[in-house]
Every structure is written in C-alpha cells, then in structure tokens.
Amino acid sequence: MSLDDLYRRVIMDHYQRPRNRGRIEDNAVTIDMNNPTCGDRISLQLRVEDGKIEEAKFLGEGCSISQASASMMTEAIKGLSLEEALRLADLFSAMMQGEEVDTEQFPLEDIEALQGVAKFPARIKCATLAWKALEKGVKQPH
Numbered sequence: 001m002s003l004d005d006l007y008r009r010v011i012m013d014h015y016q017r018p019r020n021r022g023r024i025e026d027n028a029v030t031i032d033m034n035n036p037t038c039g040d041r042i043s044l045q046l047r048v049e050d051g052k053i054e055e056a057k058f059l060g061e062g063c064s065i066s067q068a069s070a071s072m073m074t075e076a077i078k079g080l081s082l083e084e085a086l087r088l089a090d091l092f093s094a095m096m097q098g099e100e101v102d103t104e105q106f107p108l109e110d111i112e113a114l115q116g117v118a119k120f121p122a123r124i125k126c127a128t129l130a131w132k133a134l135e136k137g138v139k140q141p142h
C-alpha cells in the first residue's frame with residue numbers, strides 16, 4: 001500500500017467513525033465556525049480545568065477532510081494545556097502551508113495523514129476549520 005493510500009484510509013476512518021462527536025453536558029466553551037467557501041460548519045466544545053483541556057467534542061457537517069480533521073484534533077488535544085494546544089495548532093498551520101514540520105511532535109500520529117492536503121490549496125480551509133475553532137476557543141475565558 002502506498003503512503004497516500006494509507007493516509008486516505010486513516011482520513012476515511014476518522015470520517016466514518018468520528019472520535020469525540022457529540023456534546024459536553026456542562027462547563028464547556030462552545031465555538032461555532034464555518035468555512036465561508038462552502039458553508040460547512042463545525043461546533044467545537046472544550047471543557048477546561050486548571051488550564052488543561054479535559055474534554056473536547058464536536059458536531060458538524062462537512063466534507064471528509066473537515067470532519068476527519070476535527071476528529072483527529074479533538075483526540076490529540078485531550079489532556080494538553082491551553083499553551084500546548086495552541087502550539088499544536090501552530091504546528092498544524094505550518095504543515096498546511098507546506099512547511100517541513102517535525103511530525104513526532106503531534107501526540108496523535110493520525111494527524112500526519114492530513115499533510116498531503118497542503119498540496120491542494122482549495123482543501124486547506126477544510127482541514128484547518130476545526131483548528132481555527134480551537135485557536136478561538138483557547139483564547140476565550142475559561
């Protein structure tokens with residue numbers, strides 16, 4: 001299997017079996033974000049305690065890349081401090097700009113599967129939708 005095929009499989013797996021899809025009952029910050037180019041939406045919720053992300057969930061409708069990215073992102077940020085989550089968002093943004101990033105820094109290797117998206121400028125907004133919501137959420141008061 002080629003690396004591209006493997007990445008495609010990982011993306012489809014997150015799309016078809018999204019992790020952390022749903023709502024958080026209490027004490028969550030909610031961030032709604034949409035991709036203006038297609039109208040797809042994501043609603044991200046974060047529950048932060050003592051500066052640490054205890055829980056992250058999302059709901060949304062959109063293409064496989066946007067939903068898989070949200071699934072991977074919510075999985076990766078659980079247990080991180082807000083600063084660490086922001087650093088991860090910066091790393092992901094650099095990856096989407098085609099920069100060489102040390103993918104070992106990603107706590108979830110699945111995120112690597114999205115690196116090929118950088119070659120398709122029209123899809124970058126799909127992959128970054130959930131991460132933009134995260135950046136906004138981290139900066140809100142908790």
Ligand code: FES
Pocket residue numbers: 035038039040062063064065066125126129
């Ligand atoms: Fe809308 Fe991908 S086509 S987020």
